[in-house]
Amino acid sequence: MATALITGASAGLGLEFAWQLAAAQHDLVIVARDTERLDRLADHLRAAAGIQVEVLPADLADREQTEHVAERLRALDNPVSLLVNNAGYAVDEPFLGGDLAKQEASLDVMVRAVMVLSHAAAGQMITRERGAILNVSSIAALTASGTYSASKAWVRAFTEGLSVELRDTGVTATALCPGLVRTEFHERAGLDYAHLPEIVWLNAADVVSAALADVRRGVVxxxxxxxxxxxxxxxxxLPRSAIRAIQGAGSVSGTARPR
Structure with missing residues (x-):
């Protein structure tokens, strides 16, 4: 039975990934900061799907804790066949005048951790000549919505470059770039998008199902x-000047951050 490791597994898209992969009979390693929430989820997954679930609490803004997750990914005795780098969040304040420590922490989670964990996973997967890495980016990578867009643009470009290096190894890399998804992501970030029309919203189950299908096909x-x-x-x-103009027409922190 294949094993998948999911970061940010306790909520949002990560939670949906956990349930869909469990339903497909993947054993799981679930990673997040909230140990109590992870333990509760693990119990539910084991009871519902009859799979093995490892709980690995970690704050990916902390390099040492990220390394513990990387060590699990390097293990060859019980290898991870699918890495889902899903952990991420939006800082609900502008870069200028905001708390720089918050911005640095978000960069650690959405950029550094993706790099470290992808490197660890790819190494053992190449050895076995099989595996897949799924990095959650966003359509925001194509916009100019502050540091969140910058982080997601890095994830997208990094994953494309990784896919080139992985060619002919039996290992694939996919960047998931969803739009606005109905999860607790925006609520936890303090973002109110109640004014947006229904048509802009995606269902988390549909997003995850499509992403996993693309991983199986090797879509980048x-x-x-x-x-x-x-x-x-x-x-x-569109010219980048037009995108900047569109972004500037909205409020500094009120522009939608898809995820």
Whole structure:
């Protein structure tokens, strides 16, 4: 039975990844900061799917704790076949005048941890000539929404470069670039998007299902839903000056951060 490791598994897309992979009979290693929440989820997954679940509490903003997760990914005695780098969050304040420590922590979680864990996973997967890495980016990678966009743009570009290095190894890399998804992501970030029309929202189950299907096919950039694929195409065609102008028309911290 294959094993998947999911970061940010206690909520949002990470939680949906855990349930769908459990339903597909993957053993799991679930990673997040909240030990109590992870333990409760593990009990539910074991009872519902009859799988093995390892609980690995870690704050990925901490390099030492990130290394503990990397060590698990390097293990060859019970190897991880799928890494889902999902952990992430938005800092609900502008960069200028904001708390720099918060911005640094978000960079550690969404950039450094993705790099460290991808490196650890790829090493053991190449040895076995099989495996997949799924890094959660965002359509925000194509916008100019502050440090969140910058982090997600890095994830997208990094994953594309990783996929090139992994060619002909039996290992794949996929960047998931969803739009707005109905999860607790925005609520936890203190972002109120109640004014947005229903059509902009995606269902978490559909996003995860599409992402896993793309991983199986070896797709490098996964953008669930036709409407967000169209939006992604438009954003890639627009001059960056136009994207900056569109971003500037909104409030500094009130522009939607898809995820």
């Amino acid at each position: 950039i996964s953008t669930p839903s036709l409407r967000y694929r169209a939006a992604s195409g438009l954003l890639r065609m």
